[in-house]
Amino acid sequence: xxxxxxxxxxxxxxxxxxxxxxxxxxxxxxxxxxxxxxxxxxxxxxxxxxxxxxxxxxxxxxxxxxxxxxxxxxxxxxxxxxxxxxxxxxxxxxxxxxxxxxxxxxxxxxxxxxxxxxxxxxxxxxxxxxxxxxxxxxxxxxxxxxxxxxxxxxxxxxxxxxxxxxxxxxxxxxxxxxxxxxxxxxxxxxxxxxxxxxxxxxxxxxxxxxxxxxxxxxxxxxxxxxxxxxxxxxxxxxxxxxxxxxxxxxxxxxxxxxxxxxxxxxxxxxxxxxxxxxxxxxxxxxxxxxxxxxxxxxxxxxxxxxxxxxxxxxxxxxxxxxxxxxxxxxxxxxxxxxxxxxxxxxxxxxxxxxxxxxxxxxxxxxxxxxxxxxxxxxxxxxxxxxxxxxxxxxxxxxxxxxxxxxxxxxxxxxxxxxxxxxxxxxxxxxxxxxxxxxxxxxxxxxxxxxxxxxxxxxxxxxxxxxxxxxxxxxxxxxxxxxxxxxxxxxxxxxxxxxxxxxxxxxxxxxxxxxxxxxxxxxxxxxxxxxxxxxxxxxxxxxxxxxxxxxxxxxxxxxxxxxxxxxxxxxxxxxxxxxxxxxxxxxxxxxxxxxxxxxxxxxxxxxxxxxxxxxxxxxxxxx
Amino acid sequence: xxxxxxxxxxxxxxxxxxxxxxxxxxxxxxxxxxxxxxxxxxxxxxxxxxxxxxxxxxxxxxxxxxxxxxxxxxxxxxxxxxxxxxxxxxxxxxxxxxxxxxxxxxxxxxxxxxxxxxxxxxxxxxxxxxxxxxxxxxxxxxxxxxxxxxxxxxxxxx
Numbered sequence: 001x002x003x004x005x006x007x008x009x010x011x012x013x014x015x016x017x018x019x020x021x022x023x024x025x026x027x028x029x030x031x032x033x034x035x036x037x038x039x040x041x042x043x044x045x046x047x048x049x050x051x052x053x054x055x056x057x058x059x060x061x062x063x064x065x066x067x068x069x070x071x072x073x074x075x076x077x078x079x080x081x082x083x084x085x086x087x088x089x090x091x092x093x094x095x096x097x098x099x100x101x102x103x104x105x106x107x108x109x110x111x112x113x114x115x116x117x118x119x120x121x122x123x124x125x126x127x128x129x130x131x132x133x134x135x136x137x138x139x140x141x142x143x144x145x146x147x148x149x150x151x152x153x154x155x156x157x158x159x160x161x162x163x164x165x166x167x168x169x170x171x172x173x174x175x176x177x178x179x180x181x182x183x184x185x186x187x188x189x190x191x192x193x194x195x196x197x198x199x200x201x202x203x204x205x206x207x208x209x210x211x212x213x214x215x216x217x218x219x220x221x222x223x224x225x226x227x228x229x230x231x232x233x234x235x236x237x238x239x240x241x242x243x244x245x246x247x248x249x250x251x252x253x254x255x256x257x258x259x260x261x262x263x264x265x266x267x268x269x270x271x272x273x274x275x276x277x278x279x280x281x282x283x284x285x286x287x288x289x290x291x292x293x294x295x296x297x298x299x300x301x302x303x304x305x306x307x308x309x310x311x312x313x314x315x316x317x318x319x320x321x322x323x324x325x326x327x328x329x330x331x332x333x334x335x336x337x338x339x340x341x342x343x344x345x346x347x348x349x350x351x352x353x354x355x356x357x358x359x360x361x362x363x364x365x366x367x368x369x370x371x372x373x374x375x376x377x378x379x380x381x382x383x384x385x386x387x388x389x390x391x392x393x394x395x396x397x398x399x400x401x402x403x404x405x406x407x408x409x410x411x412x413x414x415x416x417x418x419x420x421x422x423x424x425x426x427x428x429x430x431x432x433x434x435x436x437x438x439x440x441x442x443x444x445x446x447x448x449x450x451x452x453x454x455x456x457x458x459x460x461x462x463x464x465x466x467x468x469x470x471x472x473x474x475x476x477x478x479x480x481x482x483x484x485x486x487x488x489x490x491x492x493x494x495x496x497x498x499x500x501x502x503x504x505x506x507x508x509x510x511x512x513x514x515x516x517x518x519x520x521x522x523x524x525x526x527x528x529x530x531x532x533x534x535x536x537x538x539x540x541x542x543x544x545x546x547x548x549x550x551x552x553x554x555x556x557x558x559x560x561x562x563x564x565x566x567x568x569x570x571x572x573x574x575x576x577x578x579x580x581x582x583x584x585x586x587x588x589x590x591x592x593x594x595x596x597x598x599x600x601x602x603x604x605x606x607x608x609x610x611x612x613x614x615x616x617x618x619x620x621x622x
Numbered sequence: 623x624x625x626x627x628x629x630x631x632x633x634x635x636x637x638x639x640x641x642x643x644x645x646x647x648x649x650x651x652x653x654x655x656x657x658x659x660x661x662x663x664x665x666x667x668x669x670x671x672x673x674x675x676x677x678x679x680x681x682x683x684x685x686x687x688x689x690x691x692x693x694x695x696x697x698x699x700x701x702x703x704x705x706x707x708x709x710x711x712x713x714x715x716x717x718x719x720x721x722x723x724x725x726x727x728x729x730x731x732x733x734x735x736x737x738x739x740x741x742x743x744x745x746x747x748x749x750x751x752x753x754x755x756x757x758x759x760x761x762x763x764x765x766x767x768x769x770x771x772x773x774x775x776x777x778x779x780x
Contacts, residue, residue, distance in 0.1 A: 033745050038757035072746030118646045148722050220702030223743035258649075258686050259742055261755070299645055299684025302740055314641035317676075318683045334641075367752050377704035377745035415703060449745075465706050469740065475683070580719070602719075603712055 003278040004605035006239035006286045007164040010155075016158045026061050026103045027081040027145065033068030033230055034262055036075035039089070044076045047092040051099050057364050061103055064153075066142040066230015071131055072383035074114065079126055079144065085128040087112045115401060117381055129381045134401050136371050138365070139347050140224075140387040143231035149267045151273035154234040160279060163238055164281035166245060167287040175246040176202060179349065181357035183369035188214055188305070188342030189420070189446050190522065191368070191435040194262035197339060201329035202247040209249035212333065212340040214310060215256040215263065218302040219418030222449035222471065224373035224385050225343035227254070229263035232347070233270035237293065239346030242279065242353060244291040247339055252293035258300050268295060302473035306521050307340045309475065320477045321521035323412040342447065344373060364390035368434035378404050379454040388578065395429040398452060410455040413537070417446030419466045419473070420526030422533025423459060444526070451499055456615040458555035460545050464492040465532035475525070480522035484515040487532060497558040505535065529617055554616045557601050561617055566591035568613035575614065629654045630662040634669045644672065644680055648675055648687055657688040693728040693735035695773050700743030700750040703729070710749040712763050717751070720770060
């Protein structure tokens with residue numbers, strides 16, 4: 001690949017790539033995201049490659065390993081182009097048929113198609129599946145079309161055309177104005193206006209300025225940044241170059257979690273390719289503008305997702321946040337003006353430049369513009385990543401896209417905003433989702449995790465879980481967060497084991513206020529949110545635990561017990577055989593019983609019983 | 623057990639006179655030894671004029687670093703929200719019972735280390751367990767049995 005010396009050469013290269021590619025040549029695209037890897041896509045890829053050679057079709061068929069399509073639950077995913085026929089959960093035994101029938105003869109193999117669980121209908125094309133149909137995949141859509149390890153794929157779908165547009169004809173302030181007009185707000189959590197952030201950094205005095213991409217995606221339950229980095233690193237790189245141009249910075253960093261090895265690998269490949277083409281480095285496309293990006297791997301601390309802690313970490317220190325009266329835009333990394341935005345925010349930038357601020361601002365609600373990627377996970381039929389316009393209601397996301405709750409259970413709540421967010425109950429299902437509505441409900445956008453909970457989820461246990469998380473991840477700098485979270489966890493643990501009393505709830509509320517008021521960073525200030533929202537919307541569950549010593553969702557172990565229903569038990573003896581503590585006894589072919597004093601409620605018997613004879617009960621043991 | 627510090631010396635040379643190097647340096651050291659041996663802490667301190675307290679501060683703050691040798695296989699059990707809702711805690715307890723160790727510990731035979739992690743970003747297939755580099759989704763008790771046996775026999779093969 002030759003280094004490009006001006007924007008025209010980039011346009012020429014794009015044309016050459018597009019012309020070289022025959023749109024009618026069959027391409028087998030296989031999702032290579034981490035989700036599909038866990039479902040064994042690597043083996044499927046190998047099988048496709050071998051089979052193509054076996055059928056001597058190397059010249060006629062291309063194989064492309066793409067990034068995450070979002071429908072992780074149904075992996076490994078295969079889409080055949082140009083027909084766009086979609087096969088989920090592909091097995092290696094089907095590969096030879098897919099090639100000879102679908103790829104070569106364009107014939108749909110009915111039994112391999114996706115079956116819509118609600119209608120039972122077989123669906124041929126990816127776009128027609130309810131999970132995708134209601135989405136607006138402006139950022140995430142390219143993931144399924146390109147090989148993240150091949151810059152030509154990105155260039156072919158108009159990649160780096162925003163850069164091509166900006167460098168010769170726009171001034172830095174024009175870029176800032178465009179981003180401001182678009183109304184883009186940071187996708188990492190707080191929802192601060194990106195354009196304003198850039199403007200204040202651009203005005204700040206300093207010889208050196210820095211651009212940072214925050215890829216320390218730590219919110220449990222959110223993984224869109226990982227999928228963007230793994231599937232389309234170039235969109236983030238392009239966004240960062242544009243941001244650097246806007247604020248006049250020559251040095252960029254990306255801070256990636258150590259838990260994301262594939263993202264690091266794909267991003268480094270992308271960086272090297274961009275450098276080779278002259279899209280990064282000195283004098284980019286002969287504009288006189290220099291910029292390059294370094295990768296920095298985090299050490300596994302949740303608090304480092306907080307901007308000032310992240311800066312501390314890049315400087316090689318313990319990641320403790322600092323007071324925010326000095327903004328990073330004035331004194332950030334090495335005390336220089338710094339812009340930090342998260343992965344998804346950066347990926348939005350090329351889109352805004354290419355399609356214009358007006359177009360971008362036409363999507364979404366009054367104060368939250370554009371689309372947002374959510375990770376729809378937990379107790380839901382269609383789990384995966386979904387990209388929707390801001391303002392879509394919870395109901396639409398959970399039922400229309402997510403396909404509702406499995407096993408005919410009842411939808412109870414949705415948790416957003418990670419450990420800083422809260423649980424929104426079923427009664428607010430018609431609420432449109434944007435930054436401000438979520439805040440009003442006591443939760444927040446966070447990075448976009450959406451964990452769906454059903455009737456079997458105990459809300460006190462969820463609050464306890466988040467408190468445990470916050471305590472684990474508290475950096476320890478502020479005593480209110482370090483000690484306060486610990487005390488709150490103790491109270492919640494007491495409630496979960498049936499030791500709560502009438503003081504428990506008032507004490508939780510009082511502590512929450514103190515922690516919110518007196519912690520330094522955003523994480524401490526929001527740590528009590530999961531407790532406060534569950535108290536607000538699910539107080540009756542707390543009261544059941546405290547007053548009746550019952551766990552209505554049958555989750556808290558000390559408040560539940562197991563019983564065998566003698567009508568359903570066939571006496572097969574499998575549970576007795578598997579029970580690790582020998583709590584189950586009974587004669588062969590006669591109903592068995594569980595000794596509740598020995599039983600540890602480990603769940604092995606429930607997993608073993610084929611007749612659903614083991615019941616979980618709460619309250620007084622008979 | 624004595625360790626060979628010559629590798630560490632070479633790594634330290636690479637970082638001399640650069641700023642903000644402590645974390646990447648320790649990452650490189652851990653990549654060689656599997657943990658951050660005490661001897662290397664002294665060495666870094668002497669060679670780069672960093673106080674040992676700052677080095678220990680960083681190694682104990684970031685969960686990635688270990689100060690003790692790790693097992694042959696590292697089992698990471700995800701405790702993210704999606705995994706929690708789908709029964710991730712039960713999976714952690716189950717592995718913990720079967721191996722007879724708590725999270726953060728290593729089995730006596732040095733075969734397995736057990737870790738709990740906040741979120742692995744595979745929420746679509748919760749609950750998730752990662753053994754070394756391999757992701758295993760939709761875990762249940764039976765799958766855990768199978769997994770542990772598989773890695774036990776892997777050890778015997780080698």
